[in-house]
Amino acid sequence: MSASNHNWVCFLCRTSARRPKTIETTPKCLSCGANCYCLGYKVSIPKKDDVKAWNAIRDSSRARDFAYLDIRQRQSTRLKHDLEKEIARMELMETNKDRTRQIKKLKEELARIE
Numbered sequence: 360m361s362a363s364n365h366n367w368v369c370f371l372c373r374t375s376a377r378r379p380k381t382i383e384t385t386p387k388c389l390s391c392g393a394n395c396y397c398l399g400y401k402v403s404i405p406k407k408d409d410v411k412a413w414n415a416i417r418d419s420s421r422a423r424d425f426a427y428l429d430i431r432q433r434q435s436t437r438l439k440h441d442l443e444k445e446i447a448r449m450e451l452m453e454t455n456k457d458r459t460r461q462i463k464k465l466k467e468e469l470a471r472i473e
């Protein structure tokens with residue numbers, strides 16, 4: 360199995376297709392038209408009628424996605440707090456041109472964080 364192709368699946372229809380991992384658009388399910396989910400190349404695809412195995416993969420994929428989102432959220436919250444603290448610290452210092460520019464830069468960085 361080539362690692363350059365990934366398995367894209369539809370959990371609802373229990374179908375799969377192999378597409379390059381660098382694909383620009385999410386493949387659509389040929390049966391229902393929904394966006395497919397990328398399982399990568401390591402997970403073996405169960406047979407279509409093995410509902411239990413499909414549900415297990417779906418559930419573990421969801422759990423992994425939620426864990427990833429949780430980590431991302433924590434990281435961005437931490438970064439946001441660090442930037443806010445640094446801005447507050449710098450704003451208490453004597454004003455000068457460089458510091459004003461740095462504060463502006465930090466505030467712009469802060470605004471970019473989701």
Ligand SMILES: [Zn+2]
Pocket residue numbers: 369370371372373374388389390391392393
């Ligand atoms: Zn489908």
